[in-house]
Amino acid sequence: MSMLQMERESLIEEIMRLDVLDTHTHLVGERLRARDFWEIAHYFWLNKEMQAVGYPKQATELPEDERIAAFLKAYRATRNTLMNWVLTQIFKTLYGIELKDEQSIREADAAVRASSEREGWAQLVADRLSIQAFVTNIPEHAAFQEMRRSAIVIPRIDGKLNEWVRTIGQAEEPQQQFKAIQDELKQLLLSYNQMGCPGIMTTLPGYASSANDSYSLSKASTPDQILMLLLHTVCEIAEQNDMLVQLFLGVERSWCGTAVPVNDPQRILKLSALFDRYACRFELVVASELNNLDVVQAAWNFPNVHVGGLWWFNFRASTYRDCMQYRLEALPSMNSSLIASDARCIEWSYGKILLVKRLLGEFLYERIQSGWIDRELAIEVAKAWLYDSAAERYRFHNS
Template sequence: MSLQDNGGKQAVFFERIMGLPVFDTHTHLVGDRLGARDFWEIAHYFWFYRELQAGGYPDGAEKLPEEERIAAFLNAYRSTRSTLMNWTFTSIMRELYGIGIKDEDSIREAITAVRHSAAEEGWAQETADRMNIRRFVVNHPEHAAFQGMRHPAVWIPRIDGALGRWVDRIVQSEEPARTFHAVRDEINRQLDGYKDAGCPGIMTTLPRYESSANIRREIGSASGRDDIMMELLHLICAAADRNGLLVQLFLGVERSWCGTAFPANDTERILKLAALFETYRCPFELVLASELNNLDAVQAAWNFPNVHVGGMWWFNFRASTYRDSMQYRLEALPASKSSVIVSDARCMEWSYGKILLVKKLAAEFLWERVTSGWIDEETALHTAEEWFYASAVKRYGISAGGA
């Protein structure tokens, strides 16, 4: 086959990957304000903002007069032109608005363009359709009614706030054992309610923990926070199992060491939870923010039929970690055991941009696997369809008619 023929086949393959449907499995989208309300809401998205600050963008830039703000942004934008989020922001501006950011006038043009798109009634659905994003997950019920969209968001309740309060109550109680049993009843009522409301599952983050799920402890006056939390996780998983609910575990971000969130690799993080996966039949989905646990999550999914691997979260959202994680998953797991998309987006434009990036990375990775002879094109496309969409549809129990 000539290089020209191979290039043509690659272009067709990439086009097919880009057209596949997507399930965005973790967002911060709010149903009545899905699109960015102004340019700066896109430009100041947390991940890009961090990179801009590293490139010299000042704290409190939003307080600057607009002309000074534009100049400061342009300098930081140019300084960060090699970074992943700069690429994504640049793609958002180019693909959605037809604007290349090159000078202050182009930024003013973008400010006007986003102001216009914010006033367009169908902009959010149009933006999602351009990347074939069909469904989204949110964690708060008041965010799930997606105005102007064909489908509401899937609501997976976030319980980490409640989990922390339950631990505090037991630690501070004069009768920890009695309070623990009261919390057990509250957990059962809460998860029963989620089942009745039609939720497919629950989501929680977890801090670093020293206790392990395979060592059971009676809760009493000498119990530490980690032991209490682990016993509460047993109660939560038992209630999820009884109600047929998914348990999403978001792992790898620490907030107790300093005033900002930080990634924390822990070689025993998933190992200490393995007894939960073995004891309860409910499905688990592991979503990681720490690079060194990506292989651990795949090993857990390989060992336990009810464990699945979710998308890349927080500090794990990097091209390098995506490529490694996709290799781990491809060679060890059926594609139906993985979802690869967690946009963490706060506006539809960033959901579009980050999913564009993931699709590009997946297309490059899978095409390399095809051309090196490990898989054929049909397997590659099936893998991408499962990773982007189909596995999440099954995992979250979404009917074909509602997807």
Template sequence: MQNREQFMEQIMGLDVLDTHTHLIGDRLAAGSFWDIAHYFWLHREMQAAGYPADADQLPEAERIEAFLSSYRATRNTLMNWVVTQIFRQLYQIELTDADSVRAADAAVRASAEQSGWAQQVADKLHIRRFVVNVVEHADFQGMDHKAVLIPRIDGRLHEWVQMVHEAEYPEHALAAVRESIDQLLVSYKERGCPGMMTTLPGFGTQANAVYCIRKESPKDEILMTLLHTICSAAQRSGLFVQLFLGVERSWCGTAVPVNDPYRIVKLSGLFDQYKNVFELVVASEINNLDTVQAAWNFPNVQLGGLWWFNFRASTYRSSMQYRLEALPAAQCSLIASDARCIEWSYGKILLVKRLLAEFLYEQIEKGWLDETVALQVAEEWLYKSAARRYGVV
């Protein structure tokens, strides 16, 4: 049996498919130190430690001192660990004082000018492919492959719901929207997209009910009716439906996680009625188990990476345990970096690979898995499952 360090190194060498990013093809790399330091997740933790909201307006010296103060105060947090590793492993820089921050800024600016930098970063962790959701972002310049395009339709879905809700004759508007949905998904298929994605707000309806849309119909009933239309059109076009769930914006001025115990079961009528593949990506901790139960009940339900408020070591460990016990490894993907620059994709995938290696090695030590099976699980979770679903060869 390999020792822990050898096994960790083997996991680090496995291929990865990053299933959800906000990377933009002609500016994949961070342009400055601050593009990395102000990544949303680290930024929130830094602000909790006193980092000013208007830090980008401060004179450079004050801004650097404010960063260092908050950086030191958040050394216990997971995103602090990630940004520390980004600068340590990609730039060989320890963030200790103002001079080190200036050196880091110079190094990031220099790397952004290197045409092959993004591919070099990806190769360090064997990140073979990336997914984007915007057509204009998919042409990855200076890299071996374009991004996999999985178009998002949540903006259009909101518009469609509004259109039907405000229409003088909702049944006519609904018919027009259904035609638009069918044409849109056919165009995705013709473009070569393997599927489409949407986020969903909180909703009070359920997929096993039939709603007759009238003038007084609430938006939730229209939303569920349109979800049926989308799933039906996706089934005809041979597209999978990727659902991002668990973040809601209706409670306050910012997005928050909502652990709705009925969220997944309310959608189960879709999984039961339509035969296309559904990929579930959730941002709320309690719903991790619900997605596993759905995938266990419905073979056409597959699980994606952990999203938004779920991106923590504790939720990864529990989610990996749920999935390992109940589901074939080929039914699950693990990586969704949500990164806006290649450096954060690297840092977050470094973290997930470490967590995965630790988790699987413990399973081997306890006798639940042998090394061969553990590596098969890792290969599926990191790359192969998503590659099959997305048609990546």
């Protein structure tokens, strides 16, 4: 190994040891661990890729030997994808198993079943990459069993937000109904604040309305106009209570039977009046590739705007590299977080963070070699992007 290769691997190894805060998961405290091989192998994104090369959608209904054969065929056909790499590394580094034939799949299944019964397994997996904390959006899921600490709770309100929009739109007296919902919204956020939640999270669909326009409520008001009025209320209450507003954007579900990414060039622009008017912090998480620069520009313009991890369709090496370059050039490192695993079991949180840490190490090493930063600054940036920024924003103390 050459000196340059040794320096590169040394930096990656140091980054692998840095603390992490996983800012978005679907982990459930009472069942953090995968229960069998298939719970890991059937992760949504990996399955989408394998189904593209013929893996059956109803694979769970196949006899075990047929399912293994179908899985191996699709697994080999997707060896070039990042999700395949993550799955491979999960079993290679956590279980010491190379997925290559029917016997190895059966060994992997036995290993996962054993780890699902192993006391402390979830904490052990987290410790392998120094994952210090996780975020959940459902308060009932926050009690992480057999781990040192429970999850950070940032409750999601999109279900209620959509319901409120419909209720106001259908009301005989929209203004009166809006006032009642404002009071309900205030009480809801106050209850979250008293629970110690640092803020709230919501996804947003595409919207034709804009936060800089003034809308008068009437029976003719559109759902998008009502939504924007409610967002003003959310931000006003968040400002009064020093709470974070976390916005997840770029995934649309109204065009067909599956979610798709939409690169709306005005998506962030239409929200900018919220960033300008309210002093609460905003965290922007996007799933649409072309909006990655827009959120950086928003954070550059508005000191209370932070950029979050890469979500859904953004989880690609090329997208990470572009985003890291945008952020390194334009933003203080404490205004950006990199990790949002979207994992449903601890093993996938580990696998996706393993990938992001490697990509981060490679990116920062290239910046060092180009002379733009030195190693000390590279580690400082990595610490902020992986942990410090989110910990400060969520008021999390690792003790």
